[in-house]
Amino acid sequence: MPEVPWRRRVGVAPKTWVAVMAIAVAVLGWLPFLGRALGPDEGGFLMVGGAWHDGTSLYGPYWVDRPPVLIALFGLADALGGTVALRLLGALATALVVVLAGVLGRSAAPERRSAPLLTAGAAAVLVATPLFGGTVVDGEVLGLPFVVAGVTAYVASAASRSTRRGLALALTAGVCAALAVMVKQSLVDVGVVAVVLLVTSRQARRRFPAFLASAVVTVVVVAGLAALRGTSPAGLWDAVVTFRFEAGRVLAADDGNAPQRARELALAFVASGLPLLALALGWRGRGRPSVQGPWTAPDLRIAAYVLLAVEVVVVVLGGNFWLHYLIGLVPGVVLLAAAFAQRPAPVTRSTAAAYAVTGLSSVLVLAWVVVHPIGRPxxxxxxxxxxxxxxxxxxxxxxxxxxxxxxxxxxxxxxxxxxxxxxxxxxxxxxxxxxxxxxxxxxxxxxxxxxxxxxxxxxxxxxxxxxxxxxxxxxxxxxxxxxxxxxxx
Known part of the structure; x- marks a missing residue:
């Protein structure tokens, strides 16, 4: 009698192990950096989060143009010990993004067994690369789980034939959309997807009022909780909206290091392999989606294109051209992978090669940064x-x-x-x-x-x-x- 492979003996499919490895690789990319010195943003946000109370400025003694959920997350990390706790929080956020990306693939194309691997793999090869500011915890890293959770919930809501379940998922999507924006005001991805599907999907259109209502309620609740700690709604509006327009004018007149950083950001973008992966998924993902069963998700191709375009615009309009801006492109690529999974096109050698090149780039750059740590003068x-x-x-x-x-x-x-x-x-x-x-x-x-x-x-x-x-x-x-x-x- 032939021996049964051990993975089958324990009842775990090979693709499950591949998914587990994708999550592990994304998280392991953070482990060498748990005790490394804080970056300027990490140190500053830990100070603001740890000192947030009713005081003389927006967040107690300090003022920063960021929403309150981000400050609360850094305050949590400060209360748990600071540097290591913050990096573990970043690792947890990374793992959640990969897991949620897999759920998005399952929701978008339940009839395709490889769909969760395609979407989770797209997330795993990008979220930990230092070329996207990985290994440093910033607003983009902590906001990504809310973005991917919100997009996943809204797609599942539009796909559900159960009114009650669809409503619950739409409400969840609205909460996640609001929390993402309250971590980093530029993380509007869930709202972008919801608006596009409002035009392209009848079922998504029916879920939109619940999505919008829950998002508004969440913003009101978060603003109210912030007010209890001394941060007024008017002060928040000035910091996260009005200030950004004023800052944009200042950055537009900047003749310092911004052009050099823009060139470095463009080089990191190309070296990451993301353009190759997006091109492969977009090219192979042409045509009509597969015929699905009773769970019919909306066609995500147009939403993915629009989302990627918006994310690129956000990176450019950020003005300072820091590398961590690029991690904001991950949801768009994940959604593009989900749209690819909805089509009958097979995973060809060119698509697999694009995943391999992107993953290899992340591994090589991580290895380089481990051996040659980022300088902290x-x-x-x-x-x-x-x-x-x-x-x-x-x-x-x-x-x-x-x-x-x-x-x-x-x-x-x-x-x-x-x-x-x-x-x-x-x-x-x-x-x-x-x-x-x-x-x-x-x-x-x-x-x-x-x-x-x-x-x-x-x-x-x-x-x-x-x-x-x-x-x-x-x-x-x-x-x-x-x-x-x-x-x-």
């Missing part, structure tokens, strides 16, 4: 402050580099931990100058090289105040460190 300044600052000292970093303060365990009396809010809301640096000559003056001021002469900001008054009231005590890496010389008069 801020650590030298943090080490100096940690060695010389008293426990109750305060500090300001001009500009950005909030991970310096987080690593040195110092608070800032200046509400802007990032350069862009300072450039938009304090362009003459009058607030910062008034601070350093007041009784609330920080004990330490850390100035990044060239910061006071960048972005056409007027730093003369601040330079004079530092020369008069502070002592220059050290220069480490690209940072000059000043210590308050005497009590303010």
């Amino acid at each position: 801020e650590l030298a300044a943090a080490d100096y402050l940690e060695a010389h600052a008293a426990p109750d000292d305060t500090a300001v970093v001009v500009f950005g580099g909030a991970n310096i303060l987080r690593e040195a365990d110092l608070e800032s009396p200046y509400p802007y931990l990032w350069s862009l809010p300072a450039r938009v809301r304090d362009p003459e640096l009058s607030d910062l100058t008034d601070l350093v000559v007041s009784s609330r003056r920080p004990d330490w001021v850390v100035v990044a090289y060239g910061a006071l002469g960048a972005w056409e900001m007027d730093g003369d008054a601040l330079r004079s105040a530092l020369a008069r009231d502070y002592d220059e005590v050290a220069t480490v890496e690209r940072f000059t460190i000043y210590r308050s010389g005497h009590d303010a008069g």
Whole structure:
């Protein structure tokens, strides 16, 4: 009697093991970085999340142009210990994206057994690559599970023939859509898919009112909870909507490093293999979808094309061209894989090769970053402050580099931990100058090289105040460190 393969003996299909491996690969990409030093955004958001209470600014003592669910997630990570907890939260988000992408494939093409592998595989080969800012936890990473969950729920809602189940799924999709936007205001993917299906699918059109109502209710509830912690709805609107238009004008006039970052972002986009994978899925996914059974999902091809186009526009309009913007393209590629799975076209060598190239790119870049870690010049300044600052000292970093303060365990009396809010809301640096000559003056001021002469900001008054009231005590890496010389008069 021939021996039965062990996977069959335990009742697990080979494709299930492939799916498990896809999830494991995506998560394992984060493990080497659990204890690595925080990036500027990670350090800043942990400070904001940990200090969020009723205070003098939008989120207690600090102001940042991000919605409250993101701050709450970083506050959770801060309460659980900080760096490692945050990275584990990022790994969990990555795993959820891969799992939910598989569920989307199942919902979109239940008659095709390979559909979950196609969609989960598309997510797995992209979510952990450092070319998309992977290994660093940011708003895009934490928002992706809500995006993919929302798209999956809405597709399943439109496919369901049960009124009750379809309604429940549409309500779930609306909640996820709102939470995604309340993590990062540019994550409008679920709404885009819902609007496109409103035009292309009669069944989806019937679910749209429930979707819209639950999204609105969720936004109201989140805003109400934020207000209980001292963050007003008017303040949130100013931060996540009005400020972005003001920031856009500032970024449009930026003649600094943005063009160089744009070139690096374009290179990362090509090197990731994403264009090749999207082209293969789109080319092979032409034609009419397969005839399905009683569970009939809407045709997702047009929705996938529109979603990818919107995601590309969001990346370009982001202005700063940071690599982590690119991870926002993952839902569009996953939806394109779902649309491909709906068609009778087989998985050809060209399609498999596109998956293989994209996956190989992620593995090679991950291996490179493990051996050659991302440089953190801020650590030298943090080490100096940690060695010389008293426990109750305060500090300001001009500009950005909030991970310096987080690593040195110092608070800032200046509400802007990032350069862009300072450039938009304090362009003459009058607030910062008034601070350093007041009784609330920080004990330490850390100035990044060239910061006071960048972005056409007027730093003369601040330079004079530092020369008069502070002592220059050290220069480490690209940072000059000043210590308050005497009590303010």
